[in-house]
Amino acid sequence: MAIATAGHIGVASHHDHIHPEPQSFIGKYIFSIDAKVIGIQYMVVGLLFFIVSGLLAEIVRAQLLTPTGAIVSNDTYNGVYSLHASGMIWMTIIPLVTGGFGNYVMPLMLGQRDVAFPWLNLVAFWMFPVAGVLLFGSFLVGAPDAGWTEYPPISLQGPPGTSLWCVAIFLVGISSSLTGINFLVTIFKMRAPGMTFTRMPLFVWAQMATAMLNMIATTALAAALAALFLERQFDIPFYDPGRGGSPVLWQHMFWFYSHPAVYIMILPAFGIVSEVFATFSRKPIFGYKMIAFSSIAIALLGFMVWAHHMFTSGMAPWLQLPFMILTMVVAVPTGVKIFSWLATLWGGKIEFHPAMLFSLGFLIVFTFGGITGVFLSSVPADLYFHGTYFVVAHIHYVLFGGSIFGIYAGVYYWWPKMTGRMMSYKLGVAHFWATFVAFNITFLPMHWVGLQGMPRRVAQYRPEFQFWNDVESIGSFILAGSTLIFLYAIAESMLKGKKAPANPWGARTLEWQVSSPPPYYNFKKIPAVLTNPYDFGEPLPYVGLVRDASNPEHPSTGRASSGTPAHA
Amino acid sequence: MAQHTAPQQKVDLGPGFWPVTIGLSIFNLIASYFIATTDLATYLPAAAAPAGEIDGLIKFMAVFGNAIFVYVTGFIIYFAIVWRRRASDAPDSIGIQVHDSPKLEIWWTAVPLVLMIALGVLSVKVWANLQSQSGDVLTMESIGHQFKYEFRYPKLKNSIYDEMHVPVGTPVALHVTSADVIHSFWVPQIRVKYDMVPGLVQTIRFTPNKTGTYPVICTEFCGTNHSNMAAKMVIDTPRDFNTWLTKQAQIQASGGGPVALTGGNAATGATLFSAKCASCHNANGGYEAKIVGPGLGKLASDPTHPMLVTGEKPDAAGISHILINGYQGPDKSQGKEGPSAGAMPNKAANALSNTDISNLTAYLLSLSAKKS
Numbered sequence: 001m002a003i004a005t006a007g008h009i010g011v012a013s014h015h016d017h018i019h020p021e022p023q024s025f026i027g028k029y030i031f032s033i034d035a036k037v038i039g040i041q042y043m044v045v046g047l048l049f050f051i052v053s054g055l056l057a058e059i060v061r062a063q064l065l066t067p068t069g070a071i072v073s074n075d076t077y078n079g080v081y082s083l084h085a086s087g088m089i090w091m092t093i094i095p096l097v098t099g100g101f102g103n104y105v106m107p108l109m110l111g112q113r114d115v116a117f118p119w120l121n122l123v124a125f126w127m128f129p130v131a132g133v134l135l136f137g138s139f140l141v142g143a144p145d146a147g148w149t150e151y152p153p154i155s156l157q158g159p160p161g162t163s164l165w166c167v168a169i170f171l172v173g174i175s176s177s178l179t180g181i182n183f184l185v186t187i188f189k190m191r192a193p194g195m196t197f198t199r200m201p202l203f204v205w206a207q208m209a210t211a212m213l214n215m216i217a218t219t220a221l222a223a224a225l226a227a228l229f230l231e232r233q234f235d236i237p238f239y240d241p242g243r244g245g246s247p248v249l250w251q252h253m254f255w256f257y258s259h260p261a262v263y264i265m266i267l268p269a270f271g272i273v274s275e276v277f278a279t280f281s282r283k284p285i286f287g288y289k290m291i292a293f294s295s296i297a298i299a300l301l302g303f304m305v306w307a308h309h310m311f312t313s314g315m316a317p318w319l320q321l322p323f324m325i326l327t328m329v330v331a332v333p334t335g336v337k338i339f340s341w342l343a344t345l346w347g348g349k350i351e352f353h354p355a356m357l358f359s360l361g362f363l364i365v366f367t368f369g370g371i372t373g374v375f376l377s378s379v380p381a382d383l384y385f386h387g388t389y390f391v392v393a394h395i396h397y398v399l400f401g402g403s404i405f406g407i408y409a410g411v412y413y414w415w416p417k418m419t420g421r422m423m424s425y426k427l428g429v430a431h432f433w434a435t436f437v438a439f440n441i442t443f444l445p446m447h448w449v450g451l452q453g454m455p456r457r458v459a460q461y462r463p464e465f466q467f468w469n470d471v472e473s474i475g476s477f478i479l480a481g482s483t484l485i486f487l488y489a490i491a492e493s494m495l496k497g498k499k500a501p502a503n504p505w506g507a508r509t510l511e512w513q514v515s516s517p518p519p520y521y522n523f524k525k526i527p528a529v530l531t532n533p534y535d536f537g538e539p540l541p542y543v544g545l546v547r548d549a550s551n552p553e554h555p556s557t558g559r560a561s562s563g564t565p566a567h568a
Numbered sequence: 569m570a571q572h573t574a575p576q577q578k579v580d581l582g583p584g585f586w587p588v589t590i591g592l593s594i595f596n597l598i599a600s601y602f603i604a605t606t607d608l609a610t611y612l613p614a615a616a617a618p619a620g621e622i623d624g625l626i627k628f629m630a631v632f633g634n635a636i637f638v639y640v641t642g643f644i645i646y647f648a649i650v651w652r653r654r655a656s657d658a659p660d661s662i663g664i665q666v667h668d669s670p671k672l673e674i675w676w677t678a679v680p681l682v683l684m685i686a687l688g689v690l691s692v693k694v695w696a697n698l699q700s701q702s703g704d705v706l707t708m709e710s711i712g713h714q715f716k717y718e719f720r721y722p723k724l725k726n727s728i729y730d731e732m733h734v735p736v737g738t739p740v741a742l743h744v745t746s747a748d749v750i751h752s753f754w755v756p757q758i759r760v761k762y763d764m765v766p767g768l769v770q771t772i773r774f775t776p777n778k779t780g781t782y783p784v785i786c787t788e789f790c791g792t793n794h795s796n797m798a799a800k801m802v803i804d805t806p807r808d809f810n811t812w813l814t815k816q817a818q819i820q821a822s823g824g825g826p827v828a829l830t831g832g833n834a835a836t837g838a839t840l841f842s843a844k845c846a847s848c849h850n851a852n853g854g855y856e857a858k859i860v861g862p863g864l865g866k867l868a869s870d871p872t873h874p875m876l877v878t879g880e881k882p883d884a885a886g887i888s889h890i891l892i893n894g895y896q897g898p899d900k901s902q903g904k905e906g907p908s909a910g911a912m913p914n915k916a917a918n919a920l921s922n923t924d925i926s927n928l929t930a931y932l933l934s935l936s937a938k939k940s
Contacts, residue, residue, distance in 0.1 A: 068898075068905050070904060070905050072904070073902060073903045073904035074792045074793065074794075074795065074903040074904050075792055075903045075904075078789070078792070078794075146789055147789050151750055151788070151789070153748065153749045153750070153766060154749040154750065154789060154790055154791060157749070157791070241765075241766045241767025241768070242766075242767075246767070247750060247765055247766065247767070248765065248768065281651075281663050282653075282661070282662040282663045283662070283663035283664065283665065283666070284665060284666070284667050286666065286667070286668060286669075287667075287668045287669075287673055288667065288668070289668075290668070290673055312752065312761055312762050312763045313763050313765065314762075314763060314765045314768045314770055317695075317699055320695070321692060321695070324688070324691060324695075325688050328684040328687060328688055329684065331680055331684055332677060332680050332681050332684065335636075335676060335677075335680040336673070336676060336677055338640060339672075339676040340673075342640060342643055342644065342647070343666075343669075343672065345643075345644065345647040345648065345651060346581075346582070346643075346647055346651065346664075347582065347651060347663050347664030347666065348647070348651045348663035348664075349651070349652075349653045349657060349661055349662060349663045350647070350648055350651050350652045350653060351652075351653045352648075352652070360644055360648065363640070363644055364640070364641050364644060367636070367637055367640045367641070368637055371629075371633040371636060371637055372633075374629060374633065374684075374687070375626065375629050375633070378625060378629065378687060378690075378691040379691055379695050380618070380621070380622050380625055380691060380694040380695050380698060380759075380760070381622060381625050381626055381629070381691070383622075383698075383759065383760040383761055383762070384622055384626075384756075384759040384760065384761070386761060386787065387752055387754070387761065387787030387788055388787060451612055451756075452612060452756065453754075453756035453783065453785060455752075455754070455785050455786065455787040456787070456789075457789040457794065458794065458795035459795045459904075460795040460796060460905070461795065462783075506660075535665065536662040536663065536665060537662045537665055
């Protein structure tokens with residue numbers, strides 16, 4: 001890092017200067033303003049909360065092994081599944097896909113040294129672990145027990161932890177909103193010269209759509225949470241029907257955020273698999289513009305469909321129809337993406353790297369989850385499915401099969417870039433197959449028990465559902481085991497992973513054109529961009545990249561010889 | 569951009585493309601045939617009118633959903649095999665550099681759009697049928713409570729709990745609402761459900777078409793004992809229904825109807841307690857002060873036993889339920905299933921009148937009020 005101090009010399013040109021790298025441990029790793037460090041901080045904390053939330057899910061599945069479910073009391077069980085969902089959604093998936101991958105990868109892809117507001121980024125990050133501690137700490141005072149949706153009036157009666165839940169989600173919501181603003185400004189104002197919108201990598205397009213959602217939708221949630229908190233702590237009636245409030249008001253405000261939140265969680269995963277499909281098929285992504293614009297279309301439509309979560313909740317029946325039709329329309333841009341990825345595979349040189357396996361697995365299970373989503377959009381059918389295990393199955397197909405598979409793909413894809421070390425190819429493959437099989441064993445039968453009449457959020461159930469519930473529980477225990485493979489692979493790579501070259505996969509986006517891990521300043525000189533990044537076989541479309549021994553130019557057409565994954 | 573668009577030429581789709589496509593199509597045709605001809609009610613029993621239409625809608629979605637899933641998955645697997653990187657490939661070999669195909673993209677935008685329009689039209693049709701009823705409609709109400717269902721019939725003076733009856737063949741308009749938190753009224757055999765929202769009345773319309781006893785299930789989380797909130801819906805022949813209704817009216821007329829939950833006399837209850845209950849229950853200590861049954865001195869104010877042994881809330885309704893029905897079964901007073909709670913005799917065995925139960929309930933609640 002000898003260059004770090006040399007940065008001061010460049011101060012004269014205020015457009016293009018490099019700040020010195022902080023040298024203290026705290027400045028470098030704790031309160032860093034470097035988006036790469038903040039990205040890794042998000043990933044580490046997110047992984048921690050992922051493990052906690054996952055263990056909570058295992059308690060749920062252990063309880064449901066028997067119809068009488070006597071492992072924990074009803075109240076504990078209700079707290080456990082509420083925090084499982086809250087933890088997975090707000091403390092794991094959203095921070096990982098936006099704060100984690102967004103911070104690390106996006107500025108690099110844009111040819112920039114950092115995001116637009118590094119200090120804001122620092123503040124936004126630190127709200128997240130605080131919120132997580134508050135959320136899981138609520139166990140100490142009585143965990144919130146009304147599910148992650150916390151519908152009043154039951155949430156008004158909930159234990160004291162429910163108020164902590166409000167504060168925690170409020171905080172993490174503000175954090176996402178700030179990150180949204182930060183990313184949006186970064187994408188609009190800080191692209192490398194020549195990088196027009198249609199030359200941006202698709203991951204950046206996905207982050208742009210996500211940032212819009214994060215910035216706007218989260219405010220509705222903040223208002224709803226503030227009102228719930230005020231009603232609980234200071235008895236100001238917003239939701240109490242006995243005093244002129246409305247429980248349905250909460251649902252409208254909650255879903256006005258939480259439906260877009262579904263896209264906040266899935267769009268970045270779309271971005272990740274788009275990068276992975278291109279790189280490991282060695283092909284330009286098929287229908288670049290359609291994939292890019294469909295992200296924006298999904299984001300816009302995402303604001304107009306929230307009440308499809310509320311078909312049974314109490315609204316004028318005619319109002320169900322526009323929400324139903326608009327929800328069905330979402331299937332069209334989503335279908336465009338799925339078919340475009342499929343066409344990207346055609347004619348490729350497909351390499352079954354773990355990142356690619358997870359992306360292919362994503363495509364299969366997400367398509368399935370998308371189809372059950374269409375089932376749920378039709379009002380008469382939803383009046384049947386609503387509130388049953390069918391919905392639980394659907395949400396896990398899109399959030400686990402979609403977002404978490406996407407996150408796994410992203411970790412395997414960018415791990416060498418982030419850590420400078422290779423990850424075991426074999427462990428990754430084992431992790432994928434164990435996860436893919438166990439995932440389907442766990443969640444597929446849920447569709448069926450739901451149709452047969454098993455409601456969600458129950459600690460006991462009718463004995464006829466026991467067989468499939470046992471299958472699901474056993475699947476979930478294997479799923480937990482598969483996560484251990486992942487953790488072992490991480491540990492092994494950190495302890496004795498081979499050093500990673502700058503571009504082990506022969507990818508063409510900008511983050512692969514600097515050393516692994518990238519230097520503090522990302523790019524010594526900001527490169528210029530000539531065309532879109534996916535034309536394999538053409539020379540790289542960048543001018544002004546500073547190359548050295550750690551970052552040699554590689555044959556842009558194929559794999560770099562040093563990164564042959566087959567034997568890694 | 570322009571230099572990438574190759575001159576129009578026949579594209580080689582790769583080995584086996586058409587056989588695979590035809591194979592998947594044949595599979596889909598057969599699967600569609602089976603889905604379309606299967607009566608869903610074989611697997612998911614139905615007992616009321618909207619079920620058939622909703623099942624039809626589900627089958628329609630299953631046919632095209634299955635087709636899309638099979639094509640997508642089939643092509644993923646086929647492409648992954650045919651277009652995989654082979655050991656013989658040069659390290660810098662690349663895929664076929666195509667960027668897009670407007671024709672293809674129009675197709676795969678248009679086809680889902682058409683399918684969605686078809687689904688939309690079908691759904692609106694079924695939806696419209698859900699809103700309307702004709703003929704002689706039985707209008708009744710159900711009110712959700714933590715954790716039981718209350719039913720009201722126009723011909724009955726008082727409410728009845730836990731079991732509703734409807735006659736086969738008569739359209740039912742069931743108005744649902746809640747007395748406390750949000751519940752839901754769902755009979756899987758009717759398919760349609762609506763939430764029971766406090767301050768709001770929604771209507772479930774159905775026409776029973778098969779006699780039998782069906783579960784009423786709460787699908788909206790409503791508290792500690794949500795899992796066990798259930799009732800029965802009995803679909804009777806019109807004759808049986810009338811018999812049942814007449815009997816209920818008689819029971820209510822003879823004072824055998826529901827117990828008054830308020831207005832009991834605690835002092836009278838205290839006398840009755842020492843005569844009939846004190847041999848098994850301690851009126852001074854908390855739950856742990858057992859004689860035969862648990863101590864009742866802190867029945868409604870014991871933080872370590874927040875529920876009654878039935879799992880119900882320790883309010884007038886819950887207490888009177890035990891006095892009416894007695895209780896044998898697991899002890900759920902700690903919010904989960906514990907060991908057996910012993911055997912509490914019912915109203916008949918204790919020779920209690922409705923007034924007795926009101927008075928006893930008032931007395932038992934007054935004990936907790938004093939202590940807290």
